[in-house]
Amino acid sequence: MNENNNQQHKPLRKIEELGEFGLIGYLTGNIQVKNKSTLKGIGDDAAVLETDEKVSLITTDMLVENVHFDLSYFPLKHLGYKTAVVNFSDIYAMNGIAGQFLINIAVSNRFSLEALEEFYTGVKMAAERYGVDIVGGDTVSSQKGMILSGTAVGYAEKEKIVYRNGGRPNDLLVVTGDLGAAYAGLLILLREKETFLANPNHQPDLTPYAYVVERQLKPEARKDVIEWFYQNDIVPTSMIDISDGLSSEVIHLSEASGYGITVYEEKIPVAQETAAVTEEFNIHPVTAALNGGEDYELLFSISQKDYDKIKDVPGFHIIGHYTEDPGAFLITNANEKVEMKAQGWNAFFDRQKKKP
């Protein structure tokens, strides 16, 4: 348990000491609300939000210990940060700005009060960085492990909301940043865990892997991209965030629109650091981009008429386009046209890689 790894000798406090109301008060007592849209945060039956004639967006997800995260290598502060950021990312993927966050936590009695504080510190850091108010949440006992449920609320002008289904033939498909890094970070962390289990005196040196490990442990959501859209008067025709890997998201956009999408392998952005790691593991870098997930970059489409506005934006990569005929296809570097699958690419690329 990482939360017991600290070197302090002060005994850790038990959660039961405080009782339910005391605990929630302790964890949330110093939370201040900052957004004009938050009329009332924590402390009543519900939070009260005012929306200035705008439209609200709401998203929620659940994370389960040892299913979605592993505390043996995932620090609680980072987990708090990530739990918040992944929900903000869903709001940005609608072309909205996140305003409020609610966090429900269930923990077993193996967690100390200090552990919960660490987690909350991460949530607060994310809220601070993204300008989001924490306005509610429940903290309860679990029978086993930690279970998290985050809910984010955001806002957008109605005509600026971007759905998954709006892409049309010839629209350009654009991805931000680079892909596969979070998955490469996961590969490193899992290898370090194995090494540590085999030899508890092992001192990991993650310095060469700093970039990919940070992409896994401290992902950022692309609020900056949404702000850029607003400033440059661009409304994408469709958008989704990359949580499950590029393949899965391209298929979602294609199916929602009823049209096809063609993606070019050579256009898929993968960082040098990511490629170096995946090569170490004998995995094709593009496999990590297609299937890795957890990058929280944005995948969006724009009308051809907006091409000039976006073509020179650093970090925007045009990777393909919509087509009249349905289906999501990848044009490989060998100029083969392959249907994209939400899973199974590992097999394809790893086999390809082993060819002489």
Add this chain to the structure above:
Amino acid sequence: MNENNNQQHKPLRKIEELGEFGLIGYLTGNIQVKNKSTLKGIGDDAAVLETDEKVSLITTDMLVENVHFDLSYFPLKHLGYKTAVVNFSDIYAMNGIAGQFLINIAVSNRFSLEALEEFYTGVKMAAERYGVDIVGGDTVSSQKGMILSGTAVGYAEKEKIVYRNGGRPNDLLVVTGDLGAAYAGLLILLREKETFLANPNHQPDLTPYAYVVERQLKPEARKDVIEWFYQNDIVPTSMIDISDGLSSEVIHLSEASGYGITVYEEKIPVAQETAAVTEEFNIHPVTAALNGGEDYELLFSISQKDYDKIKDVPGFHIIGHYTEDPGAFLITNANEKVEMKAQGWNAFFDRQKKKP
């Protein structure tokens, strides 16, 4: 496991058969949105809600198997219903009307697809009855048991929102319906469980206990009361729903306002059926009302000037009033003034009851 108690011989389907997207599609595929405020429900990165210049309310809570509910006597359909209703209740407690609901579910592989469908059927029944749209939610694997996280969104005109802190000296304290019934129902269900464990052939006859068992297994939230407030142009000065027992809620209202509250034991409404059960268990009926919880009735205060409007409303019980001096006190039937405590009343009343 109650979800395996059915007499069908068709093998239950495993959740893994469907995969994550398949599962969510299966469970939510036939959900239709009805409210004007729901622009987009399930199926994108976030739900989209439009609020007609009103203020939004949001509330969330988490329920853990064997901490908050016990599936050995709590049918999954009822659990789904209750998970939704308790969140709606928090919206009504702000004098708002619930509009949308999101439900996150984590379940271990001991749950079949049919079990999840049962749960969802209950959520849908509640949504239908209260005019609420189901607009999102996650369904994931847990390591152990079932963990639920519900989030409700509601609306109110800004000037009609009722907080916990608005009660002022001489305001009348009013409670709806009757109290302690859900706790009495719990006592019966726990006794039946013990009996069943001792003798699996035992056939329970819950007929005499129908009222209290239903209050436990199928609680209703008081949307009707909020509608009555709107129709009669009354805005309570404070309000809270009774989830943790009357004592706890009176203390919340008193502390939030900075004033005191005096409650009269003789005025606390307890149904005949509830009293009969608590007497069977040698518990004072008022103890069940004060500490039992889960009644989901509304506790609110009104200005004296509104007395005439509410005095003859069936099911409204004036049980006390706000005072200048802080502190929450109960005037007992023996005319003793006792400070109310969120816990510990059992001891007091049970001792009192055993007096000759």
